[in-house]
Amino acid sequence: MDEKFGPPINSRNSPLTHRIFGLLPQIFTIIAVIATICYITLSDVHSDLYSPDFDASNAVNTHFYDLEGYDGSSEGWLDNERIIFCVPLRDAAAHLPMFFGHVRNMTYPHHLIDLAFLVSDSKDDTMGLLVTMLREMQNDPDPSMHFGQIEIFEKDFGQAIGQGFTDRHGFSAQGPRRKLMAKARNWLQSVALKPYHSWVYWRDVDVETCPPCILEDLMHHNKDVIVPNVWRPLPDWLGGQQPYDLNSWRESDGGLQLANTLDEDAVIVEGYAEYATWRPHLAYLRDPYGDPETEMELDGIGGVSILAKGRVFRIGAHFPAFSFEKHAETEGFGKMCRRMGLSVFGLPHYVIWHIYEPSTDDLKHMEWMAREEVRMQKQEEVMKIYRKVWDTGFQSVKDTWEDEKVRILKNSDPFKLSRHVIVDWSDQ
Ligand SMILES: *[C@@H]1O[C@H](CO)[C@@H](O)[C@H](O)[C@H]1NC(C)=O
Secondary structure, eight states: OTGGGOSOTTOTTSHHHHHHHHHHHHHHHHHHHHHHHHHHHHHHHSTTOOOOOHHHHTOTTOOOOOGGGGOOOTTGGGTTOEEEEEEEESSOGGGHHHHHHHHHHOOSOGGGEEEEEEEOSOSSSHHHHHHHHHHHHHTOSSGGGOOSOEEEEEOOOOOOSOSSHHHHHSGGGHHHHHHHHHHHHHHHHHHHOOTTEEEEEEEOTTEEEOOTTHHHHHHTTOOSEEEEEEEEEOOGGGTSEEEOOOOOBOOOHHHHHHHHHSOTTOOOOTTOTTSOOOOOBTGGGOOTTSOTTOOEEOSBOOSSEEEEEHHHHHTTOOOOSSOBTTBOHHHHHHHHHHHTTOOEEEEEEEEEEEOOOOOHHHHHHHHHHHHHHHHHHHHHHHHHHHHHHHHHHOOOOHHHHHHHHHHHHHHTOGGGTTSOOOOOOSOO
């Protein structure tokens, strides 16, 4: 019966299987040789690194990271180094289109940039617009425009301080405001940074002008923490341009002396007359014709645009939400990094431009200028009439005065004072 149905499917007696089994020793030898060659080749690179085989242990959803592999280098774009781009947002809808214009224009390979947004305390449609713009960007027909992983976090911190320029920039608001912003940054930082990120980039949304290659420009200096100079354009009547970010500075004797006189919880904020520190500010050291590669070591830094290595945060540096050496948030972060022996630098002649954001004072000045113009026009009309009546209205009294003067002086002549004068006090 067996012969009628042909050879059984798994018969060990077929001539072909016989031949394969006969070759088994040779096959094993070849596999062993290949494996040895592979091992020798690979062991040159990862000779003493342990790499657990999770597949073999059947540990589902278990990930292994060799953190030695994610140190940032000066040319990260050649080495597939990933950046986590952190963006804190609060009532930022008005700035998002401009911000996404910058993000799209970035020259660092987009697939190596992951984006993390923290939306907090927003009364406008920051979240809705953000989602719309991200969807648009990630659906771009050109795949090189697509970014890596994108995460949006939402958390309110209960903003005690308003968002107007003067609310935010007034002196008394600075300490509490900076501490709150530090907390927000730490929340975002702690959830956004993944083991495979070599770099962290912090950027404010209200930057108006910025080179598309800023990531490469900052990265190739290969510092632990680095910031550009930040200025803002001004209307002509205010002088054309102005340093914006005064939080990037080098410590001074005056600053240290001031710190010693302050209460333990006090927070020094730069750029206010209340705290004169005489510190050299990155912003004021700018020379428009200076070499953009020039580096300056800093102690405090501003938060408009910070590139830092991931390891800075992994070893514990953060944005202090308390007084650290009398500083908080980004300035405290700079000081903390220095205390931890990390390199903190700024580029005095490499400038990005913040939007011009008129303060209440600026607005008052504009109002005054408008009123002044009206006043000048009115004054001109008055002057015309005045000039017309001047000639007819003016009469010389010089001669009359000469006569009167002689008579007055006669009365006070000392030689005649002894004379007997009779004064008639009667009514007529
Ligand atoms: C992005 O690049 C385009 C083309 O060079 C330019 O017109 C545009 O102004 C840039 N956007 C921003 C926000 O700089």
